[in-house]
Amino acid sequence: MFGLSKPIVAGLAALLTILTLATVALLIVREIHSMIGEAAARSKALSDAEWSAKIEKANAEANRRIADQAKAVIDIQADAADRVNAASQQLEELRKRNAALPHGGDVGLTADRVRLLPD
Numbered sequence: 001m002f003g004l005s006k007p008i009v010a011g012l013a014a015l016l017t018i019l020t021l022a023t024v025a026l027l028i029v030r031e032i033h034s035m036i037g038e039a040a041a042r043s044k045a046l047s048d049a050e051w052s053a054k055i056e057k058a059n060a061e062a063n064r065r066i067a068d069q070a071k072a073v074i075d076i077q078a079d080a081a082d083r084v085n086a087a088s089q090q091l092e093e094l095r096k097r098n099a100a101l102p103h104g105g106d107v108g109l110t111a112d113r114v115r116l117l118p119d
Contacts, residue, residue: 101112
């Protein structure tokens, strides 16, 4: 064969075998590296999705609490307005009854005026 001795042919065959194995090994390493990269990307995406869901759940809970507090504030304000209106009506009624008493211009408390005061 091409005038080469058997040891040189054996050496070339061994070198060709080594190069082929090295190429296959390199391709295997590249494929494994690619698989690891894809697995890492999927894992990161899954982790990001999980944390995003947790954050959305926490935000929804916080928004629900804010809405509950706003409703409570509105209820408290409505109750306070009702109490103020009731107190104003009672005061107006007391003033009318006081004005209806005899000697409305007198200064001081009379027995009739004392009876107007709540117990």
